[in-house]
Amino acid sequence: MNPFEKIFNYQVISRLDDSGTFMVTAHERAWLKKMLKHPAAEEAFTPETRQKLQGLLQSIEELSTSDYLTEKAKSAEKQVYHPLLRILRRHIVERSGIRISFQVKRGRVQPDRSGLAYKLEYSMVKREWYLLWYDLRRHALMSTRLSKLISIAPEPLDPAAADQVYEEIARTLDSRKTETVLEVVREYHKELSRILYAFSCFEKTVEYDEEQGTYRLRVCVLGDEVEYLLSKIRFLGKRVRILEGDYLKRRMLEASTKALERYGDEVSPNADEVELSS
Known part of the structure; x- marks a missing residue:
């Protein structure tokens, strides 16, 4: 290759x-x-x-793994693909109504709920698919695990009503969004692809300032995704700097202060010098 x-x-x-x-x-x-x-x-x-x-792919040589890969005993894994994904994608594209039954806590079942499928999301932490949908009876945006869905069927929905629901969903999501601006430190521009990959799961735009020669990332996250964004920023360390976002700045300052309180006194003034002894 x-x-x-x-x-x-x-x-x-x-x-x-x-x-x-x-x-x-x-x-x-x-x-x-x-x-x-x-x-x-x-x-x-x-x-x-x-x-x-x-x-x-008829003319492509098939990938052979038997020569250099051996599968050993492992714990049971959840299947990344779910049989309902293709059906739900079709409902989302067509903006058609749905009638679903799903399981909630303690095994209780919510039967025949009318709604509108909006988006499919995959949790890298829980390794599960979620359906983001609008409950027409409760007028609320819901998030349900696909593994908890019992049945799903199409239900007629007026296109004008679907447009109104989408507008309501957009307003709800906008109210939950938090926006921050990150700057890529110039000396780490050579790692730009790696840095952008770290934020690939977030809604973002990238801007290049020709006068200062710096890249800026404008990242939008929902309220419950802020902690995950913070973990990515901590992982990148000195490579990025928070320019806008008071809450994120405060949380990073708190984390840095606690780290210094725990380890600051233990750091030797000559920490860069390492003494080797036999």
Whole structure:
């Protein structure tokens, strides 16, 4: 495989995204051809899509893992793909109404709730899919694990009513959003791809200041995602600086102060000098 087949450069990738172009390496094509033989592929793709992909990959050599990979005993893992994903995506794209029944705490069941599917989200921490939907009876935005869904069926919904619901959802989400601006420290510009990847799961825009030669990230998160954003900022350390966002600045200051209180007195003034003894 040509090692330069995929270029990890922000300017190039952003321009390709704007034109609707997606780069796929030979290794990724070989991996996809092998994964199409996995039993989960039958649920993940419609027969027509699967057949089309197999035709496009016919000339690609399948990825062989038997020579250098050995699967050992492991604990049970949750399946990343869920059978309802394709059905729910169709409802979201078509903005059609749904009638769902789902399980809540202590095994209780909420039957036949009318709503509108809005978005699918995947939790990297819990390794589960969530459906973000609007409950038409309670006029509330709900988040339900796909593993708790018992049944789902289409329900007629007037397009004008669906538009009003989407406007209500947008207002609700906007009220929960927190916006912050981060600056990439110049000496770490060479790690820009890694830094952008760390924030890839957030809604963001990237700006380049030609006069100062710095990159700025404007990141929008919901209220319950702030702690996760903080963990990413701490992970990157000196590579980024918070320019806007009083709450985030205060939390970072608190964390730094506590760290200094715990470890500050233990740091030797000559910490950079290491004495080696046999």
